[in-house]
Amino acid sequence: xxxxxTQKKLENNIQLxxxxxxxGVDTEFVREKTYWPELSLIQIVSESLELIIDIQSxxxxxxxxxxxxxxxxxxxxxxCKQDIEAIxxxxxxxxxxxxxxxxxxxxxxxxxPISYAKIVEDFLNVKLDKDLQYSEWGKRPLKKxxxxxxxxxxxxxxxxxxxxxxxxxxxQKKYWLDEEFSxxxxxxxxxxxxxxxxxxxxxxxxxxxxxxxxxxxxxxxDVAILKNIPRKFxxxxxxxxxxxxxxxxxxxxxxxxIDSRSYIKKDKDIYKLFANLVFxxxxxxxxxxxxxxxxxxxxxxxxxxELDFKLIETSxxxxxxxxxxxxxxxxxTFVQNNDANVKFLNGxxxxxxxxxxxxxxxxx
Numbered sequence: 001x002x003x004x005x006t007q008k009k010l011e012n013n014i015q016l017x018x019x020x021x022x023x024g025v026d027t028e029f030v031r032e033k034t035y036w037p038e039l040s041l042i043q044i045v046s047e048s049l050e051l052i053i054d055i056q057s058x059x060x061x062x063x064x065x066x067x068x069x070x071x072x073x074x075x076x077x078x079x080c081k082q083d084i085e086a087i088x089x090x091x092x093x094x095x096x097x098x099x100x101x102x103x104x105x106x107x108x109x110x111x112x113p114i115s116y117a118k119i120v121e122d123f124l125n126v127k128l129d130k131d132l133q134y135s136e137w138g139k140r141p142l143k144k145x146x147x148x149x150x151x152x153x154x155x156x157x158x159x160x161x162x163x164x165x166x167x168x169x170x171x172q173k174k175y176w177l178d179e180e181f182s183x184x185x186x187x188x189x190x191x192x193x194x195x196x197x198x199x200x201x202x203x204x205x206x207x208x209x210x211x212x213x214x215x216x217x218x219x220x221x222d223v224a225i226l227k228n229i230p231r232k233f234x235x236x237x238x239x240x241x242x243x244x245x246x247x248x249x250x251x252x253x254x255x256x257x258i259d260s261r262s263y264i265k266k267d268k269d270i271y272k273l274f275a276n277l278v279f280x281x282x283x284x285x286x287x288x289x290x291x292x293x294x295x296x297x298x299x300x301x302x303x304x305x306e307l308d309f310k311l312i313e314t315s316x317x318x319x320x321x322x323x324x325x326x327x328x329x330x331x332x333t334f335v336q337n338n339d340a341n342v343k344f345l346n347g348x349x350x351x352x353x354x355x356x357x358x359x360x361x362x363x364x
Contacts, residue, residue, distance in 0.1 A: 001050040001151050005057040013051055014063045020046045022074040023067075024157030025095075028137040028150055029086045035224045035231070037086035040137035043154040050151050056140060061091065068095040076157040078102050078116040081186050088190055098181055101157060104164035106321035107177050113323075120156050123163050128152055173318070176348035180324075183347070193225050201226075201273050204280045215281055216240045216274075223270055227263070234263045247282045251275055300335050307331045307357055314353050325353045335361065 004010050017023060024045040029037040039055040042064070053064065067073060068087065075095050077083050079102040088094055105114045117128045132149040168174055201222060207215040217240060224231045239258050248254040254275055258265055265271055296304070308331060315322035326349070330342040338361060344354045 001052065001147065003147065004051055004053040007059055010053065010059050014067065016049060017044060017067055020073055022076065022158055024076045024154045026154040027083045027086050030138040033230065035228045036089040037082060038138065039086045039090050041150055043150050045154045047158065050155060052147055052150055065091045065093040068093050071097045073097060074099055076101060076161045078157060085190055094187055099161050100181065101160045101164060103180060104177065106324050107173055108164060108167045109319040111321050116153060119160060123160055124156055126156065176352065179348045196222055196225050198226055201270065204277050207277055208281055215277060216243060219274060219277055229263055243278060248278065249282065254278060303335050303361060304331055307360060310356060310360065311353065314356065318352060325349055
């Protein structure tokens with residue numbers, strides 16, 4: 001294990017990383033007081049390397065980001081979403097040629113997202129100590145045991161990837177898995193967040209129409225992004241619930257429902273925008289989408305039960321986690337509206353389950 005905390009060490013090892021065809025990657029970050037994750041460490045392993053790059057050492061990381069854009073190097077993560085978010089926030093780089101062992105496991109019969117510790121134990125019979133998971137990664141110096149914990153979170157990834165590929169076996173499933181890795185749905189959301197501007201907060205009607213029933217939470221999310229503050233610091237879920245329940249008609253009533261410590265009250269401009277949104281939402285109840293309040297018919301309920309059963313049956317036959325194929329909300333939305341843009345009507349999911357779902361609802 002080598003700690004990379006000087007430019008010379010980084011440059012020497014980047015040359016070695018560039019020669020690899022596959023690397024395991026993990027990160028440690030903090031986000032207790034921020035919306036965006038703040039990178040602390042990046043761990044990179046191969047069959048010959050065990051590196052921990054100290055992001056707080058003031059290094060020029062340009063060459064490192066080029067590694068993440070090198071399509072010839074497969075990067076193996078476990079549950080990659082937050083790792084990619086942290087890398088993207090710091091670098092504006094989205095890693096390509098990514099393999100996620102958590103998703104790979106769900107293509108091998110696991111019926112829910114599995115933790116790294118669990119998959120390492122199941123496949124390699126190694127028990128990992130996770131006591132340091134919530135360490136203060138932003139403080140320096142880090143203790144030796146923290147470095148050891150960090151490297152263990154990456155050192156088994158390549159072995160896991162190879163074992164998962166062997167277990168998946170089926171060429172069609174491998175094709176589906178490759179498709180899943182080539183189009184992570186969260187990446188576009190990350191890019192939208194980066195492009196967000198304060199002027200977007202002024203579009204009250206858009207919040208009400210596009211996010212009906214959730215407009216206050218969406219506004220809170222956008223403020224959190226712009227200010228880089230955790231959502232709960234902006235406004236609590238309880239406060240939002242009380243506002244939607246009480247439907248305040250003036251600023252005094254609204255003030256009563258929000259704690260004085262909430263950030264939303266500390267920024268006068270944003271609070272005015274928020275108050276305008278609250279009052280406008282109360283006045284535009286006719287714009288609230290009624291679709292979710294329409295009662296299901298007996299026939300629709302029966303169809304949902306049938307599709308739920310077929311989903312379980314199909315996922316068992318394919319040994320793919322049902323959660324990956326479709327959610328209960330997907331099925332309900334599809335039954336209510338066959339033209340709905342649900343995930344199992346697109347890509348590999350259409351072949352795996354979508355065709356069967358369409359055939360079921362169209363039968364006489």
